[in-house]
Amino acid sequence: MIEILNSLRPKDRREISQGDFNRLLTGVLGAGLLVLAALGGAIVWLAVKTNDYNDWVDHTYIAQQRILAFMESVERAETARRGYLLTPTPVQQAAYRSSRSAVAIALYQLAETTLDNPAERASINRIKPLLAWKTKVNDESVALVAAGRREQAILAFPAEQALQPLLGIRAVTDEMLAEEHRLLVQRLEKEKGAIRLLIYVGLAAALLLSALSLISILAMRRFAEDLTRAQTALRSLNQTLEQRVEDRTVDLTRANQEIQRFAYIVSHDLRSPLVNVMGFTSELEESMKPLRALVRWVEQRDAEGRLPEQVKQAVDADIPEAISFIRASTRKMDGLIGAILKLSREGRRVLHPERLPMEALVEALLTTVKHRVDEIGGEALIQSPLPDLVSDRLAVEQVLGNLIDNAVKYHSPKRPLRIAVSGAEANGRVVFEVADNGRGIDPKDHERIFELFRRSGVQSQPGEGIGLAHVRALVHRLGGVITCTSALDQGAVFRLSLPRVLVPSEGLSA
Amino acid sequence: MSEQQPVTIVMIEDDEGHARLIERNIRRAGISNLIRHCTDGTSALEFLFNGPDGPLMNGPALVLLDLNLPDMSGIDILARIKAEPAMKRMPVVVLTTTDDKTEIQRCYDLGCNVYITKPVNYESFADAIRQLGLFLSVIQVPEGSV
Numbered sequence A: 001m002i003e004i005l006n007s008l009r010p011k012d013r014r015e016i017s018q019g020d021f022n023r024l025l026t027g028v029l030g031a032g033l034l035v036l037a038a039l040g041g042a043i044v045w046l047a048v049k050t051n052d053y054n055d056w057v058d059h060t061y062i063a064q065q066r067i068l069a070f071m072e073s074v075e076r077a078e079t080a081r082r083g084y085l086l087t088p089t090p091v092q093q094a095a096y097r098s099s100r101s102a103v104a105i106a107l108y109q110l111a112e113t114t115l116d117n118p119a120e121r122a123s124i125n126r127i128k129p130l131l132a133w134k135t136k137v138n139d140e141s142v143a144l145v146a147a148g149r150r151e152q153a154i155l156a157f158p159a160e161q162a163l164q165p166l167l168g169i170r171a172v173t174d175e176m177l178a179e180e181h182r183l184l185v186q187r188l189e190k191e192k193g194a195i196r197l198l199i200y201v202g203l204a205a206a207l208l209l210s211a212l213s214l215i216s217i218l219a220m221r222r223f224a225e226d227l228t229r230a231q232t233a234l235r236s237l238n239q240t241l242e243q244r245v246e247d248r249t250v251d252l253t254r255a256n257q258e259i260q261r262f263a264y265i266v267s268h269d270l271r272s273p274l275v276n277v278m279g280f281t282s283e284l285e286e287s288m289k290p291l292r293a294l295v296r297w298v299e300q301r302d303a304e305g306r307l308p309e310q311v312k313q314a315v316d317a318d319i320p321e322a323i324s325f326i327r328a329s330t331r332k333m334d335g336l337i338g339a340i341l342k343l344s345r346e347g348r349r350v351l352h353p354e355r356l357p358m359e360a361l362v363e364a365l366l367t368t369v370k371h372r373v374d375e376i377g378g379e380a381l382i383q384s385p386l387p388d389l390v391s392d393r394l395a396v397e398q399v400l401g402n403l404i405d406n407a408v409k410y411h412s413p414k415r416p417l418r419i420a421v422s423g424a425e426a427n428g429r430v431v432f433e434v435a436d437n438g439r440g441i442d443p444k445d446h447e448r449i450f451e452l453f454r455r456s457g458v459q460s461q462p463g464e465g466i467g468l469a470h471v472r473a474l475v476h477r478l479g480g481v482i483t484c485t486s487a488l489d490q491g492a493v494f495r496l497s498l499p500r501v502l503v504p505s506e507g508l509s510a
Numbered sequence B: 001m002s003e004q005q006p007v008t009i010v011m012i013e014d015d016e017g018h019a020r021l022i023e024r025n026i027r028r029a030g031i032s033n034l035i036r037h038c039t040d041g042t043s044a045l046e047f048l049f050n051g052p053d054g055p056l057m058n059g060p061a062l063v064l065l066d067l068n069l070p071d072m073s074g075i076d077i078l079a080r081i082k083a084e085p086a087m088k089r090m091p092v093v094v095l096t097t098t099d100d101k102t103e104i105q106r107c108y109d110l111g112c113n114v115y116i117t118k119p120v121n122y123e124s125f126a127d128a129i130r131q132l133g134l135f136l137s138v139i140q141v142p143e144g145s146v
Helices: A002-008 A011-016 A019-086 A090-113 A118-146 A150-159 A163-301 A309-348 A358-368 A370-376 A393-409 A467-477 B016-028 B041-050 B074-083 B101-110 B122-138
Strands: A353-356 A378-382 A389-392 A417-426 A429-436 A481-486 A492-499 B008-012 B035-038 B061-065 B092-096 B114-117
Touching (some): A019 A118, A358 A378, A370 A378, B008 B041, B061 B074, B101 B114
Parallel strands (some): B008 B061
16 A cells, blocks of 8 residues: 555656645545554454453353352252252262362352452352351251251251251342343443444445545556656657757758858859959069060160169069069968868768777877977877777868877977877767867967967968868767867867767758 | 861850950960850850851861859750760860869769869969860861761
C-alpha cells in the first residue's frame, strides 16, 4: 500500500499533473491509510476482547458445572450415609468414606473456580460451615452404625438436624447457579456485542480499503492519462521543433548560399573593371614608349632649350609614377578580390567527412613550419593524446595550419617560441587548442581579427587580413566555434570546438 | 579547288574595354582576321544562327566567348553552339575572369576548345592573346569548302 502511495506521488513528474491535485490526493490517501491502520488495530483489539469474553463464558460454564458437581457429591454422600444406615456393610461404609472426600475435592475445585467472583466467594464461605455441620452429623450417624448402635442411629434420623444443613447448602448452591447464570447471560451478551462490533469494524475496514483502492486506481489512471497526454504533447512538440529547426536550417542555408553567390558575383564584377584598368594602364605604358622617344629626339635637337621642363617632368617622372601607383593599387585590389573569391569558393566546396587521425595530421602541419620555428628558435609540439574526429580533412588542415602559421608568424622576439597543440573530447564535441607564447592580441581586437581584411597590432608581418576570416568561415561550415583568449604580450590561445562527427548538410555544401 | 577562306573571329564580350584590349592584342600579335564584336548574348546568337554573314551562311569562324553577359550566361551560348551540328566543330575560346575549377570543367565538358582566364596581370593577358593568335593561324582550315 505504501508503495502504491509512493508511486502515486510523482515528485519528479510534477509537470504531468497539477500540484494541488497531488497534494489533495496524498492527503486523502494518507488520512485513509491512518484510519485503516486504526481499524486494523481495533479489529485486533476486538478479537482479543472477544476471545477474552469467550474465555469468561467458558469459565462460567465450568463454574456452573463445578457447582452442580459439588451438589451432586453432597447428595451422593447423603445417599451413601443413608445406604449405610439401611445396610451396614463395609462396602457401604467405604462408599460413604469416598463420597465424603469427593465432597471436599468438589468444594475445593469450586472454590478455586469462583475465586474471581466475590459474591460466589461469599457463598462458598457460607457453604463451608453448613458443610462442616452436615459432615459432622453424617460422621456421627456413620460412627453409631459402625459401633453397632444402628437402631440408635436410625432412631436419631428423624430428629437429627441433618437435613437442615443440606437444605442450606442446596439454597446456597441454587443462589450460586443463579449468579453464574446471570454472569453467563451477561458475558454472552458482551461476547455477542464484541463480535458484532468486530463485524462492523471489519466491514468498515473492507469498505475503506475498497475506497482507497478505488481512489488509487483512479489516481493511477489519471496519472497514466496525464503521462500519455504529456508524451503526446512532447512528441508533437518535438516534431514541430524538428520542423522549425529544418526551416531555420533551410533559411540559413539559403542565406549562406546567397552570401556565397553575392561574394562570387561581386568579386567577379569587381574583377572585370580591374582588367580594364590594368590593361589600359599597360596600354598607356606602351604608348609612353614612343612619346618618351619623341621627347629624347626633341631634346637632342633642342639646343635652345625650347622644350618646356614640364613636358620632360611629365614624361620622365609624373606619368611613370602615376602608372606605378595605379599598378600597385590594382594589384592590391586584385589580391583582395581574390581573397573574397577564395572564401566564397571555399563556402561552395563539398565537404567530405572522413576519420581524421589528428595526431598524425597535426604532426604533418608542424613539420611544414619546422624550419621556420628552428630559424626563430623555439619548439612546436603536440600534447598527446589528441582526440580523433570525423570531419573534412582539407578544412581541418587549413584551419589548424592557419592557426599554427599565425603562431609562428606572430612570435615574440623577447622569448623562444613555444607552440602547443592540445585536445580534449566532451559531450560529442572535440576541442583543440593552439597555444603560443607570442606577442598576443589586444582583447578589444578578439572579434575583429576574425573579420575579413582586418588585422590587429603592429603591422610588421605581410598579410591581407584573410587568414582568420577564412578560418572562421571554415569552422562555421564544419559546425564549429572558434574563440580566442589572449592579452598583449601574453601569448594567445585559439580554442576550436568541432562536432566529433561532422554531418554534412546538403544545403551548405551545394 | 579549295579556296582558302579567312576565319572570322566572333567576339562575344559585353565589356567594351575588354573587347578593345583583346582586339588590340590580337592585332599586335599580327592577326588581321575580321573581328565581329557582339556585346550581348541575344545579338550574338542572332548573328551566329541567322546572320547573313554569320558562320552558318559563311565560312569558318572562331568564337571568343565571355561567360558573364548581361542577358545570359556564356555557358548557354556555348551549349547552343555545340548542340548545332553545323557549328559544333567551330572552335570556341572561353575568355573570362573566373578561374573557378568547376566552371572551367563545365566549359570543357560542353566542348569549349580553350579556356583562358582574363588575368589582371596585363603581361600574361597579352601573352595569352598572342598564343591565341598562334592557335588562330593553325586552325585556318576551310570547313565551308569541303
